[in-house]
Amino acid sequence: MRISCASLFLWDFSVKDIVKILSRAGIENMEFWAETPEFWRHRHEPEAAYKLKDTISVFSDQCTVHAPVMDLNASSFNEHVCNATIIETKWAIDLTVKLDASILTIHPGKRTVNRAPTPEDWDRFLNYLTVCIDHASEMDVTLALENLTPSVRSMCYDPVQMGNVLAKFPDLMMTLDIPHALQIDVDNAMKFIDDLGERIVNIHVGGIHNGVPHYPGYLDQNPMTSDVLSRLRLNGYDNDLTIEIDDKLIDGYQSESDKISILENERTYLIQAFSSV
Numbered sequence: 001m002r003i004s005c006a007s008l009f010l011w012d013f014s015v016k017d018i019v020k021i022l023s024r025a026g027i028e029n030m031e032f033w034a035e036t037p038e039f040w041r042h043r044h045e046p047e048a049a050y051k052l053k054d055t056i057s058v059f060s061d062q063c064t065v066h067a068p069v070m071d072l073n074a075s076s077f078n079e080h081v082c083n084a085t086i087i088e089t090k091w092a093i094d095l096t097v098k099l100d101a102s103i104l105t106i107h108p109g110k111r112t113v114n115r116a117p118t119p120e121d122w123d124r125f126l127n128y129l130t131v132c133i134d135h136a137s138e139m140d141v142t143l144a145l146e147n148l149t150p151s152v153r154s155m156c157y158d159p160v161q162m163g164n165v166l167a168k169f170p171d172l173m174m175t176l177d178i179p180h181a182l183q184i185d186v187d188n189a190m191k192f193i194d195d196l197g198e199r200i201v202n203i204h205v206g207g208i209h210n211g212v213p214h215y216p217g218y219l220d221q222n223p224m225t226s227d228v229l230s231r232l233r234l235n236g237y238d239n240d241l242t243i244e245i246d247d248k249l250i251d252g253y254q255s256e257s258d259k260i261s262i263l264e265n266e267r268t269y270l271i272q273a274f275s276s277v
Helices: 015-024 037-041 048-056 079-098 119-139 159-168 178-182 186-199 223-234 256-275
Strands: 002-006 029-033 064-066 103-106 142-146 173-177 200-205 207-209 212-215 240-243
Touching (some): 002 256, 015 029, 015 048, 029 048, 029 240, 048 079, 064 079, 079 119, 103 173, 119 142, 119 159, 142 159, 142 200, 159 173, 173 178, 178 200, 178 207, 178 212, 178 223, 200 223, 223 256
Parallel strands (some): 002 029, 002 240, 029 064, 200 240
Antiparallel strands (some): 207 212
16 A cells, blocks of 8 residues: 555645655655646647656656546536547546556546436446547556545446446446545445445545545544545555645645645554554
8 A cells, every 4th residue: 555645735836846745745656637737738748748757756656647627527518528528538548658657537427517417418428438448448548437526416426326337347447535435424435345346446535624525634533534444455455545635625825844744644644544443
C-alpha cells in the first residue's frame, strides 16, 4: 500500500511545487489531475507531457492520472458535450501512456437535468465506455470508473449499478471513492468492497464535513472510514490510498507549510486507520 495524493488539493501551485510539497510531506505517489492549471494551459505544446513526466519522476512508482471532467459529461443531452468527453478521455489515455502511468480514473455520466437517468442517457454512457475502453486496450492503459456523489441524476453511485456496468466491460476497473460511498452509509461502502473488490485498483479517501466529501480525514475522525480501510486491507488491497482533499472546505488561507502539515497529518491518520484491526 502507498499513500498518494490528488494534485487537486494543490490546485494553485506549479507542478514543480506540487511535487516538492508532496515529497516533503512524505507522500509516496501522486494522482495527477489532467486539468491541473499550469499543465492544462500548455498541454498542447509538443514537449508538455515529457516535461511533466520529468518533473514527476521523483516518485519511484507509476503515478495515476485523473481524466478531464470539468464541463464534460459522457451522458449529456448535448451531443457535442458527449463527443468532447470522448475526445478528452482519449487524449487522457494518450497522456497516461506518455507519463508511463498505471491507471486512468474516469467519471460516469449523469443526466443533464436533475431527474433520474433515462435509457437514452445510459446508452450514451455505455457508448462512451465502449469507445474509450477500446482505445485504452490498444494503448495498454487501465481505466478505472469512479463512484460519484449520490444524487437523483447520478450513475454508478451504488454497488448494484457499478456492478452491472463492470459486468458489461471485463477490462474496466474501479476507483472506489470512500467519502462518496459513505454519503449513503457504511454498508454501501462495504458492499463495494465485498462485491467488487477484485475490480478496485485505486482508492480516493478523506473525510466528510457537514455532508460534503473531501474534508481531511484526520480532522473528521470518522470511525466508518477506519472500518472501510480495515476491510480493504483484509480484502487484500495493496495499491494506492489517494488523499483527495478539497482545500476550500478548510477554514482560512493555507500556506505551503500549512499544506505540508495537513498532508503529514493525513498520511499518519491513513496509515494508522488502514492498519487498525
